[in-house]
Amino acid sequence: MSAPHRLAVPLALALSLALAGVHAEPVRLPQGASAGPCVEGICEYRLGNGLRVLLFPDASRPTVTLNLVYAVGSAQENYGETGMAHLLEHMLFKGTPTNRDIPAQMKKRGIDYNATTTLDHTDYYASFPADEATLDWVLALEADRMVHSDIAKADLDSEMTVVRNEMESGENSPLRALYERVRSTAYLWHHYGQSTIGARSDVEAVPIERLRGYYRTWYRPDNATLVIAGRIDPQRTLAAVARSFAAVAKPAQPLPAFYTREPAQDGEREVTVRRVGDLRLLMSAYHTPAITHADAAPLAVLDDVLGHIPGGRLHKALVAGGLAESVGVGADALRDPGLFSAQVALAKDGDSAKAQQLLLAQLEGIGAQPVSAAEVDAAKQRIRNAYEQAYTNVSGVAMGLSDPIAAGDWRLYFQFRDALEKVDADAVNRVAKTYLRASNRTLGRFEPSDKPDRVEVPQAPDAASALKGYVGKAAVDAGEQFDPSPANLQARTQTVTIDTGVGRGLKLALLPKKNRGGTVTFSANFRFGDEASLRGREAAGSLAGSMLMRGGAGLSREQIDARFEALKTTARVGGGLQSASIGLHTRREQLADAVALAAQLLRQPAFPETEFEQLRRQAIVGLESQRREPDALAGQALAKHFDPWPAGHPLRARSLDESLAQIKAIKLDELRAFHRDFYGSAEGEIAVVGDFDPETLKRQLQALFAAWKPGHAFAPIATHYTAVAPEQRRLETPDKANGVLIARANVALKETDADYPALVAANYILGGGMKSRLGDRIRRKDGLSYGVGSDLDADSSRDGRDDAGSWSVQAIAAPQNLDKVERAMREELTRLAEGGVAADELRDAVSGLLTQREQARASDATVAVLLSRNLFFDRTMQFSADLDAKFKALTVESVNAAIKRSLKPQDFSVYLAGDFAAGDKPAAAK
Incomplete structure (x- = not known):
């Protein structure tokens, strides 16, 4: 929860x-x-x-x-x-x-x-x-x-x-x-x-x-x-x-007062955790003041200067330098003095001593290499952009105020934002030298010293004193009151097809509307490749897409990041086996420049050697770290058992070792060749939702994307239902206190089937959240699992033939309880298959599903996805409206009939993963 x-x-x-x-x-x-x-x-x-x-x-x-x-x-x-x-x-x-x-x-x-x-x-x-x-x-x-x-x-x-x-x-x-x-x-x-x-x-x-x-x-x-x-x-x-x-009485007893203060640290501290795993981690933490202290703002800027990716000092020194796979920095902003911390992840065989030396040198050596005004300006711009982007998302307001409320007053959020604007390089260097010192460090080592070096964290004023005279800035203008019903979404959307001479051409769905802050969401997918042309090039296709924002159009990765920050744009440019994509969240004034930059990155990647090696190291470490994780091992076993594809097929499931071998063997030239041989933008879908001028944008999209033809024409790879015999496996994962259960059975199902709405409702009743049959039984009644649920996956295709559906169940539990979880799951599957659903269950399920769908359409990002899918599958928003109507028309009889046709409990394969050996030992031996 x-x-x-x-x-x-x-x-x-x-x-x-x-x-x-x-x-x-x-x-x-x-x-x-x-x-x-x-x-x-x-x-x-x-x-x-x-x-x-x-x-x-x-x-x-x-x-x-x-x-x-x-x-x-x-x-x-x-x-x-x-x-x-x-x-x-x-x-x-x-x-x-x-x-x-x-x-x-x-x-x-x-x-x-x-x-x-x-x-x-x-x-x-x-x-x-x-x-x-x-x-x-x-x-x-x-x-x-x-x-x-x-x-x-x-x-x-x-x-x-x-x-x-x-x-x-x-x-x-x-x-x-x-x-x-x-x-x-x-x-x-x-x-x-x-x-x-x-x-x-x-x-x-x-x-x-x-x-x-x-x-x-x-x-x-x-x-x-x-x-x-x-x-x-x-x-x-x-x-x-x-x-x-108003009728809830205030108790006569006053609230308890807490007065404990942490004394100044009097020397380095160290702690070592030894557990089974495949990563090396380092962390260094320093005591810093509470949020109401004047030093909190420059510490937040220091956080960004050190921790930003890819331009931060730690990323450049450790990740780009090849010593580490990832870094992170965090500055507490709490009611009482907190911690400024930095963490580093290394491969299992990484040089942790050298990485630790460099980490501490970067943190505690700022006096020798002071933070520059340019670094501070760039950090403040990124933070400013984050604030400005947050202003446009009112749905987060209620949650965003929680920490300032707990720190003493909700207005601290605004005061802290304003204090950040006044931070300069002198302030950042001062707080770095004041707090990032060895005697104030917790890496975990304690050594006696004749001359203790202690950092006294100053007492922060109370919120009332800090806010005296504060009034804040002018509020941001709101947008229009918009009706997100399917009918209105369709009526407001302009659908255009640009004939490019390739496949189905470039399809556009443009939904202009006035948003708070002039925001606009841009989503594009460009299609290429078929089954035959993609054989043997799966790894290159995956990694090529991951390199697109790591250098291109004459810009380095850091420069790309800075350019999008200057455009106040959250950007994603990537690609996979059969498509390339652009995702932008920006403003009306910056949309044209952001789209142009993304198009350049898509078309002119640099594929820098250093970034490729960094990406490959991160991929290898990520895969290695999954070797003993219960969810990863269970997922791999399931994927292998349900894999219908022959050897060499582009979609064939690959084991962890096979994936590692591919990544270790691949050459950068293979990525360049994949981009050259496949990429193009003349076929695909673009959906844009928000504050923009459609006519201007249409002209820009045609100029940027219509003429670039893919090297291999796009043809979807057909997927079909395959019967799979059930199996049950137990996978041992030593020293993992939490275990997992994954179960699956294949179902011949597509989104356009008559049974689809009924089965969606049935799955919602079975495992759609904590209040479901699985949640009621396994979490609330039996108390075995913190998280349990089920999923129904239906296929979809343009010709309506693909029907590779599946029904699955997932749960976590202590390894010694997984057998009980499995028994309960099978009993609930059988109860649903044989007894069906009740009228009150169906009524509440339909109400919940319709409300969720209504709320989802209030999100521009979700609408952009819907419009893009509609373009790909030749649909309109009437498809969503019809599905809503089908949910409303469901009866107990129609749902139970669909369940009997599709739910076969005996067909489920079950995979249990956890530390069963430890769970079998007597308590005294653990």
Whole structure:
């Protein structure tokens, strides 16, 4: 349900905030409520019981996102309580006397929901198409479970294995394990050093009375902030909040105060984690001030200067230099002093001593090689672009404010953004020399010293002092109120075919509309190659596409990155076996230049030798790292068993060793030859959605793409249903606490089949989320798995013949529980095959599916994908409208008949992977 801990990332990139226009007129306050500050379209209110309410109206997207932030996380846990905040997050989905089955109610209404627990806060969020009744229901639910959640012993017992499984899934990650050990070593006393998932002993032994006491202590209106963003009427919404929450009493007992401060570190520290794996990792962390301190902004810029890829100092020194495969940097921006950390990944046989020496030299040697003004300007531009792009995505506003709220005040987001603009090279060099010092480092080594060198992290002012006199900037203009129904999408879309003399020509779907910030999404796919011409060139086709943004059109990889940043554009130019693609998210003013640059990169790649070797090393290390991963081994076994293709076929499944051999043997000239022999842009599909001029763009697209013909004409490779005999395999993966189950059976199915809508609904009921038959049985009732679900894959083709469908189930669990998971899965498959679905299940499934489809069409990126698929398959948006109608027309009889025709439980192959040997040992021997 939640990621138990988040790796440190720059605040500018971690907070996805959208800005909107200010309220058109003052909001009348409910009785007992008061108004707070408004900044850039967001206004604060407070109820008489202390609940803060932030309203952010935006009419340009037909959705609403609600986020209830409690100022409690792992930092508020005492001895014996570690993991309690996260455990409570799970328990609040177990129900109240009024709302017994919360996941079922959410699913029935088509609400996208989840919760997260972090160091300083716990969030419960929901997103749904704008609807007053749904908003009222969610508000009533949150007010109800704020104080009336059952927190029952039986629910705690059933959820315990699920939480343990979530803990075990994290233990499989070498980076997460190392990160947690570094944090726990860096902090002696402050609870930022303890993992949000908690100690296993605390989680397993927590008395229910203590968990209830923790709930009563922290879940209260004066410790919560409710954020509501999207298509809302502020007046009505505030009144609705008051109706649900005003009656929730503020406890007489004040909130607990925490006063522990981490003392200055007095020497280098080191920690070593030894586990089975195929990567070497290094991490170095340094104590730094809280977000309200003046040094936080230059530290965020330093983060980008060091960690940006490909222009950052660490990437250039370690990855481009051939010593490492990847690097990362993160600067905490928290309520209390956090960590500035850098991590490096090396191949198993990499020179870790040399990499460590160079890493520390880059971090702690900035005094000898100061950061330049040009580096600072480039970093600030990238951060500025990230902020500006976030402004156009109002759906992220509710979640983006969580960290600033927990740090003391939501307006810190804006103040921090403004502080970044004032950072110069002197400030960046000063904080680097102040904090990135050996005596303040946690790599893990402690050595006595006659002259301790200690870094005193200064006390940061409180949020009120830091924000004194702050008013923020002007709000960003909003776009039009757009109706994303299939009929309106079709009516607003211009479809054009450019006859290029190649295949079906170049098809365009252009949907101009006014967006917040003038944003536009550009998606292009260019087709080439057939089965015969592609034989033996699979690796070259894959790697050639990965090289397109690593140098071309006279620009280096770093220059390409800088050019797109200057154009305020998020760009992706790549390719695969039968297609090349361009994906852009940009602004109206930059669209033409961004498209022109992407076209140049597609047509004029440089294929630099150094970047090729870097890419090859990364691919090799990535494959090697999968050798002992349960999900990778199970997936490879399944792929091999279900592979219908003969040796030499372009689509034939390849083992890890075969893939490694291909990558190790391939030459750069093979990539150049693949691009020369296959690439072209005269056949394909381009979909553009957002703020642009269609006529101008059409002329540009014809000039850029119509004349470049592919070397081999495109012909889709046909795929057909193949019967596969069932098999069962157990795959041993030593020292992996989390295991996996993957099951699959082939089904003759395509998207245009009459049974397709019925089977989609059946799969939604079987394994479509936590509230499903598999979720109810394996997670909620049996408490065996943190994550379980099913997928239905249907084929599609232009001629309507391809029918290579499949039904699959996936689950994670402790290895000793995988046999129980398999038994439960087979029982649920049999129950569905023999008993079918019930009327209430089908009603809720159809409601949830239709709501999800409606909400998906509110995203420009999703619409661009839909329009592009329509072009490829010769469809219109009527296909989506017809599918919606077919869902609405489903009956229990039609769904159950389709299930009987397609679901054969005995045909499923099952693959279990995990450390079964360790699971078979007695507890004392583990």
